[in-house]
Amino acid sequence: MSVAKKVPKNTVASIILNEVLNHCPAKLSNRGRRALVRGVTKSPMHLFLIFLRIVFLLGFLVVVFKLLAGYAMFYTFLALVNQTSNEWYKGRRNLGTTGTGSCTRLSGPLIKKMLDSMDNVLFDCDGVIWRGDQAIPGTPDIINLLKKNGKKVFFVTNNNTKTRKMYADKLALMGFNVTEDDVFGTAYCSAMYLKKVSKLHGKVYLMGSNAMRQELEKVGIQQTGVGPDPISGVQMDWANVPLDPEVKAVVVGFDEHFSYMKLNRALQYLNNPDCLLVGTNTDTRLPLEEGKAVPGTGCILKAVETAAQRQAQTVSKPKHIMYDCVASQFGLYSARCLMVGDRLDTDFLLGSVADAEGHQESGCPERLGLVPDYYVKIIAELLPALQG
């Protein structure tokens, strides 16, 4: 019982110890008694610590579970509403201005509210303003009303087969009240890019149309190569074709005279790593009148890029160069610009790169990371808001 003396009386430990000793059937050895005392004297503190550990562990597990559950529920929600997290956050950001999330069908008072928040509207042309040489019904009125309502309206197109003047004339024939300054085609923007951004001093080897030649000459850049531009002789002659030493860039647009020989000449120029390679756009098809189409500039550009084993600098949508071309001339504030187009992969990247809200005709797109903010079936739906 000397062991028991080590335990103070009238404590929980002593009570437990007495109980155990009273009920213990076997005789305990001294060592056994010492172990028992150790266990009993530690018991309350030990239990309390264990209790604390359990509490914290459980608490930790609950917190982790809640985080995981929240994460899983959020992403399940996004999957059900078919958005990415980026789109959802963007939608939340717009909640203050529109009251809805992204890819919203525009209708009713929402149209007026949206239009009031915009100062400038940029329209893609093919499929939005016109199809071939026919204006889409209702669009001339919309454009004219937008202007009447104090909005600035611009026409942006990847097509490089016409000059700005030619586009303005085409639009005027269709009933639009526009001037040359309102139109931005890639022929013009390429010329401006070479002049203002690349600060090109020298000539250009042009694989493109007469329109491109005119736009280049208007900004004072001389070109060589427009038209068939054949080379005679045998392979050795082609590879050693005389090159104009003043040529500092190869510019590729839509060229119906595209041929192996022109491709070869471009390659010979591009063998010089300092020679720039600029493309107007990467569209795979060029729409013609009467609904026909032919391979687009993108095909010609790809051939040149493959031969020269390098990437061209493209001017068109979706790169921001075209938007910058418009914005820099008119001092546009991108947060108050609306881009209206019908091609997710070109028009909306323009919009999103410029941080402008985009809106699209015909249907809500699947995830391309390019979800427009609004959509309408046809832009004539905007008419009532403008007239009212």
Add this chain to the structure above:
Amino acid sequence: MAGARALGFKGCLKIGGSQIRNLLNAKDFFLFDCDGVIWHGEEAITGAPTVVSSLIKHGKNVFFVTNNCTRPRKNYVNKFYRLGFTDVMQEQIFSSSYCSALYLRDVAKVQGKVFVIGGEGVRNELLQAGISFVGDEDAPDGTIFNCALASDVKAVLVGHDDKFTFLKLAKASCYLRDPECLFLATDVDPWHPLQDGRILPGSGCLTAALEVATGRKAMVIGKPSPFMFECISSQFRVDPAQCLMVGDRLETDMLFGANCGLDTMLTLTGISQMKTAQEYRDSDHSTNQSFVPDYVVDTIADFLPAFED
């Protein structure tokens, strides 16, 4: 010495002397690229004719595998003879144009016409194989806005065409709108060098343009696709483990060898340099390992000492 990589070589092993002799003893089938390996343009590489003759004399099987589709095989035989390779027969020559014709006749079994973007080399092989084709038989005033399309075109074959025009591109993309219409390319080489080192655009550029126009991928016949090896195997009993592919272009010849399970040798008389091969070998991307040759020689004339015994 089958599967040198399996023995732990990382590749790019410069070999000479007795190592070459051992390699020559171990292999029975030698596949040579032509441009940059046995000749440059109209000049044979010094010692190359002797190497080829010696290999044949020693009972080795020698084949020539080239992406160059600008001439038919019988013209190639003339060129071989002209440059001093007197023992080479037409059956040993496998060009991408010949193999394209074989593909259309024996594999695709095409019933109907083939729209050809290519020169005499391709057309001649199609004629030899009995395949009917249409090409640039345009009305002189045909433009992209009003050209006529032939009926019954079941395949489009793109090869090297120095008379390529936008009109051909437009026509080909019209034919390829039919998903049943086959889309074949002789090869995808982006450029090829001439004797003096200058380069010209290759078939790869034209194929790329058509792929963008149609949104379809071409079936490639030439290297690095393994089809040319299948052609050889269908005519001769070839064991890949007994083969050595000798070429000068890492992205074409070495990749072809890797795709067919052959040992590969780079010769430095052509396009690719040792430095590039070493960069591929030391790169982190596992796909780059297929470009790495097993062996490297300065020129195939390095084989000559191995025969002196």
